[in-house]
Amino acid sequence: MLVFPNAKLNLGLYITEQRPDGFRNLESVFVPLPWCDALEVLPAPENALTLSGIPIPGEPATNLCWRAYELLQADFSLPPVQMHLHKAVPIGAGLGGGSGDAAFALRALNELFSLALTPEQLQHYARRLGSDCAFFIENKPVFAYEKGDVFEPVALDLAGVACKVVYPNLHISTAEAYSRIAPRTPRHALRPSLAQPLATWRETVTNDFEEVLTPHYPVLAAVKAALYAAGATYASLSGSGSAVYGLFPGREQPPQIAFPAEYQVWDGQL
Ligand SMILES: C[C@](O)(CO)[C@H](O)COP(=O)(O)OP(=O)(O)OC[C@H]1O[C@@H](n2ccc(N)nc2=O)[C@H](O)[C@@H]1O
Numbered sequence: 529m530l531v532f533p534n535a536k537l538n539l540g541l542y543i544t545e546q547r548p549d550g551f552r553n554l555e556s557v558f559v560p561l562p563w564c565d566a567l568e569v570l571p572a573p574e575n576a577l578t579l580s581g582i583p584i585p586g587e588p589a590t591n592l593c594w595r596a597y598e599l600l601q602a603d604f605s606l607p608p609v610q611m612h613l614h615k616a617v618p619i620g621a622g623l624g625g626g627s628g629d630a631a632f633a634l635r636a637l638n639e640l641f642s643l644a645l646t647p648e649q650l651q652h653y654a655r656r657l658g659s660d661c662a663f664f665i666e667n668k669p670v671f672a673y674e675k676g677d678v679f680e681p682v683a684l685d686l687a688g689v690a691c692k693v694v695y696p697n698l699h700i701s702t703a704e705a706y707s708r709i710a711p712r713t714p715r716h717a718l719r720p721s722l723a724q725p726l727a728t729w730r731e732t733v734t735n736d737f738e739e740v741l742t743p744h745y746p747v748l749a750a751v752k753a754a755l756y757a758a759g760a761t762y763a764s765l766s767g768s769g770s771a772v773y774g775l776f777p778g779r780e781q782p783p784q785i786a787f788p789a790e791y792q793v794w795d796g797q798l
């Protein structure tokens with residue numbers, strides 16, 4: 529079975545409270561971003577995980593695809609599988625790339641072995657693999673809260689909005705980014721702000737990580753400024769960075785912008 533795990537963007541991200549378990553409560557709207565890896569899962573005589581594309585730090589045994597298999601294997605005595613992951617979504621980018629791989633692995637194994645797990649049951653497994661992971665089970669725009677793994681539906685139609693996502697070749701670890709942040713009450717309520725025309729978001733929809741990360745990584749502000757200079761109606765850091773995106777409504781494709789060759793850039797529509 530071949531699946532294409534996509535990434536996500538955060539539209540607004542507010543870190544609101546420290547939790548007793550060491551994590552933070554947040555508020556954000558997650559939307560799928562069709563920048564994809566490729567994951568093949570096949571029954572095989574022996575377990576194996578092979579990798580290609582962008583190198584992934586850590587041993588293959590710690591890969592989130594593999595950890596997804598181990599979770600289901602423990603409960604359902606799955607037969608051995610061979611997995612191949614081709615990595616295209618940048619890592620340490622705030623695009624949830626690893627989380628998407630894990631969730632798509634759970635979904636693929638559920639289908640391949642006819643486990644008949646419901647989306648709620650799959651989300652339960654996904655939460656054990658990472659806070660972002662549960663979003664990718666249903667993979668549709670949602671208002672996310674608590675650890676970013678509890679959802680409410682959101683009425684938001686960005687279909688056809690041109691988008692440019694820029695990864696400035698800078699790995700920011702999620703744990704490091706969270707360690708720099710002090711939780712606080714959002715200045716603007718997120719859902720009412722996103723219900724207003726996109727042209728108003730620049731003033732009202734923000735990502736708390738930008739303020740704390742930009743002094744350490746000025747490139748984040750430079751990329752955002754380049755997106756606005758090229759006509760973006762809205763631009764923001766995604767997640768805990770380092771990817772910065774721009775939205776260009778009313779265009780088929782975003783404009784070309786000259787970034788250094790080592791940056792990775794995704795152009796398309798949401
Ligand atoms: C920044 C976001 O991408 C926004 O969508 C996510 O909150 C990150 O989610 P993620 O990468 O799946 O994060 P996890 O793998 O669960 O956690 C990595 C580390 O980030 C911190 N973390 C993460 C999520 C959260 N709600 N509070 C936290 O404090 C914790 O220190 C944790 O050890």
Ligand SMILES: Nc1ncnc2c1ncn2[C@@H]1O[C@H](COP(=O)(O)OP(=O)(O)OP(=O)(O)O)[C@@H](O)[C@H]1O
Pocket residue numbers: 584585586590591592593613618619620621622623624625626627629630660700701702703767768
């Ligand atoms: N399939 C995978 N793809 C990417 N990273 C993986 C994968 N499996 C395990 N990892 C580990 O997860 C780390 C990346 O997680 P990190 O949270 O820093 O980045 P991210 O997934 O780009 O961002 P975020 O989840 O915050 O949106 C890597 O350093 C790697 O060790």
